[in-house]
């Protein structure tokens with residue numbers, strides 16, 4: 001019987017030979033996989049880690065958050081060599097998934113997504129956000145330093161460059177507040193290399209109150225007392241939070257209007273406005289928002305700074321990644337399409353996935369952050 005399963009060997013007289021052959025094949029397969037696949041992966045991780053570490057040694061901790069952009073630039077250099085072609089996913093009719101719950105959530109939980117991009121990235125990166133996960137946002141807006149009516153993008157009154165990301169973010173949220181406040185319940189910022197699974201974001205937010213002063217994302221524990229959220233993994237502001245940001249938050253006494261590291265500055269601003277961070281892990285303690293791509297979170301091999309920053313212990317492996325993950329960062333344009341394929345199209349035949357109940361009551365760390373907690377800059 002065992003012989004039957006292995007290489008179709010049926011006769012017991014051939015069993016020993018078949019067994020030996022199978023073991024041999026398995027071993028050669030393993031050797032081949034490790035030499036051809038594993039090594040480059042490990043090298044890539046090491047390369048990324050070294051990049052970050054050299055940044056760390058040359059910079060103060062405060063500035064580390066800004067190194068994300070350097071990482072982006074590094075990726076851009078590699079990216080610009082081969083142009084990514086759009087993949088069309090127009091085979092919905094072939095799918096038999098029951099999406100009634102997701103459609104209901106999409107009606108009830110309206111999310112405005114705004115994507116931070118720049119004029120040079122529209123055709124390289126932003127377009128692939130638009131063609132993949134972006135279409136599942138209730139409303140999708142691209143902000144850049146230049147208005148482009150074709151794409152379209154909204155141009156903000158800010159120069160391009162890492163040192164102006166805070167300005168871009170502050171202006172974008174103000175614009176969103178002034179023009180689209182009534183059109184959504186939650187307001188999300190993403191980079192043009194972040195991938196979102198909007199159904200899972202809506203599921204998570206279904207356990208949250210948009211009238212609370214809260215915001216969610218991948219939690220870093222440094223710099224700001226209540227911590228702050230990584231810019232690259234994306235963050236989501238409640239309606240009440242957006243209101244505070246667009247009113248009191250316009251005062252430089254509470255929020256820096258430009259300069260510094262965007263995510264850390266927004267973190268200070270949030271704390272000054274009495275907006276709370278909260279634990280967004282799932283019922284099993286697994287992260288939903290991720291600063292890196294899925295491979296990095298599965299295997300670990302994080303850059304050194306991450307161990308100091310991550311509020312959830314920089315865990316790796318499947319136990320630390322929610323089945324209902326919401327976001328991944330450093331996603332190359334081509335990987336947006338493969339994620340799209342894996343998440344929405346590839347199905348193992350004969351397995352029907354049921355919904356799990358993975359939300360839990362989220363506890364705020366700083367129930368009481370008030371404006372008197374203002375961080376000194």
Ligand SMILES: *[C@@H]1O[C@H](CO)[C@@H](O)[C@H](O)[C@H]1NC(C)=O
Nearest residue numbers: 119122123127148149150151
């Ligand atoms: C506006 O965006 C379109 C589409 O991405 C692009 O082809 C065009 O070059 C852009 N125009 C300007 C002035 O940047």
Ligand SMILES: *[C@@H]1O[C@H](CO)[C@@H](O)[C@H](O)[C@H]1NC(C)=O
Nearest residue numbers: 156157158159167171257258
């Ligand atoms: C753009 O920003 C500059 C410098 O911050 C400011 O002087 C100018 O008034 C702004 N323009 C508009 C149209 O808001």
Ligand SMILES: *[C@@H]1O[C@H](CO)[C@@H](O)[C@H](O)[C@H]1NC(C)=O
Nearest residue numbers: 219279280281284285311312
């Ligand atoms: C969030 O909750 C999980 C599960 O209880 C816990 O393991 C984790 O340490 C918490 N994170 C923070 C930052 O407190």
Ligand SMILES: *[C@@H]1O[C@H](CO)[C@@H](O)[C@H](O)[C@H]1NC(C)=O
Nearest residue numbers: 364365366367368369370372
């Ligand atoms: C917040 O702090 C004030 C004053 O310290 C206290 O009276 C109040 O009960 C606190 N509220 C919460 C929710 O902890």
